[in-house]
Amino acid sequence: MTDLLTLEDVTVRFGGVTALDAVSFVVREGQVCALIGPNGAGKTTAFNAISRLVKPASGRITFAGEYLGHRDPAALSGLGVARTFQNLALWPGMTVLENVMVGRHHRGRVGFASSVLGWPARREDRELQARAYAMLDYFEIADVAHRECKGLPFGTLKRVELARALVAEPRLLLLDEPASGLTHGDVRELGDVLLRLRDEQDMTLLLVEHHMQFVMGISDYVVALDFGRNLVSGTPAELRDSPELVEAYLGTAV
Numbered sequence: 001m002t003d004l005l006t007l008e009d010v011t012v013r014f015g016g017v018t019a020l021d022a023v024s025f026v027v028r029e030g031q032v033c034a035l036i037g038p039n040g041a042g043k044t045t046a047f048n049a050i051s052r053l054v055k056p057a058s059g060r061i062t063f064a065g066e067y068l069g070h071r072d073p074a075a076l077s078g079l080g081v082a083r084t085f086q087n088l089a090l091w092p093g094m095t096v097l098e099n100v101m102v103g104r105h106h107r108g109r110v111g112f113a114s115s116v117l118g119w120p121a122r123r124e125d126r127e128l129q130a131r132a133y134a135m136l137d138y139f140e141i142a143d144v145a146h147r148e149c150k151g152l153p154f155g156t157l158k159r160v161e162l163a164r165a166l167v168a169e170p171r172l173l174l175l176d177e178p179a180s181g182l183t184h185g186d187v188r189e190l191g192d193v194l195l196r197l198r199d200e201q202d203m204t205l206l207l208v209e210h211h212m213q214f215v216m217g218i219s220d221y222v223v224a225l226d227f228g229r230n231l232v233s234g235t236p237a238e239l240r241d242s243p244e245l246v247e248a249y250l251g252t253a254v
């Protein structure tokens with residue numbers, strides 16, 4: 001299995017705070033990898049460094065052999081990296097379909113504007129729309145395609161965000177706390193969906209998640225951070241009884 005994403009000694013500082021301190025880990029192609037750790041461990045910062053939303057003070061991040069250091073955040077989608085956010089980043093006044101089509105924006109030249117604004121459809125635009133509908137079908141939300149996101153249930157909006165990330169056909173999908181705020185049943189369904197993405201679409205997933213049972217149930221590999229540093233990593237079976245992990249989480253709800 002090849003290495004798809006590699007972080008080597010990545011350090012990120014915010015003023016006097018060292019949010020990541022020489023963190024290293026590898027995400028292998030075709031795996032579900034989880035980034036865990038107590039509050040403030042540096043998980044979101046690691047995601048933001050991969051997404052190029054924060055610039056590391058030192059270290060190296062490579063994706064598919066390509067150094068990401070000089071890349072603009074907007075270029076990542078074109079390289080095959082998509083992400084979802086902890087707090088949903090959807091346009092409430094736009095329809096579900098429009099929100100999903102935004103995810104494919106980088107692929108077409110004028111596709112997005114013509115599709116969303118209703119200009120005459122080109123072949124590219126029709127393909128974009130067909131792909132967006134296919135994603136809505138996949139997530140069983142096609143019935144709300146033309147509803148504004150505003151007012152839709154949280155579980156539905158989480159699916160819209162996933163559909164939007166996937167419409168770009170990424171190789172690597174970054175999921176920031178995908179299970180947060182979901183009901184027990186929704187969490188189970190989400191786990192099934194993510195495993196199907198790995199198994200049926202050969203997708204690689206990296207998720208930040210606090211829901212331990214969910215993480216241990218779906219991950220091939222787990223990387224634990226604490227105080228901005230690597231703590232332990234391994235398969236869920238290897239980490240289940242890790243004393244370091246137990247100690248790091250001692251006194252925190254998991």
Ligand SMILES: Nc1ncnc2c1ncn2[C@@H]1O[C@H](COP(=O)(O)OP(=O)(O)OP(=O)(O)O)[C@@H](O)[C@H]1O
Binds near residue numbers: 014018
């Ligand atoms: N923009 C920022 N400015 C200053 N400090 C920051 C900033 N972002 C994060 N930090 C600090 O960096 C450290 C790591 O934060 P980060 O949000 O990455 O942790 P986390 O593991 O994602 O936590 P949580 O599970 O609570 O989301 C914390 O001490 C946090 O206060």
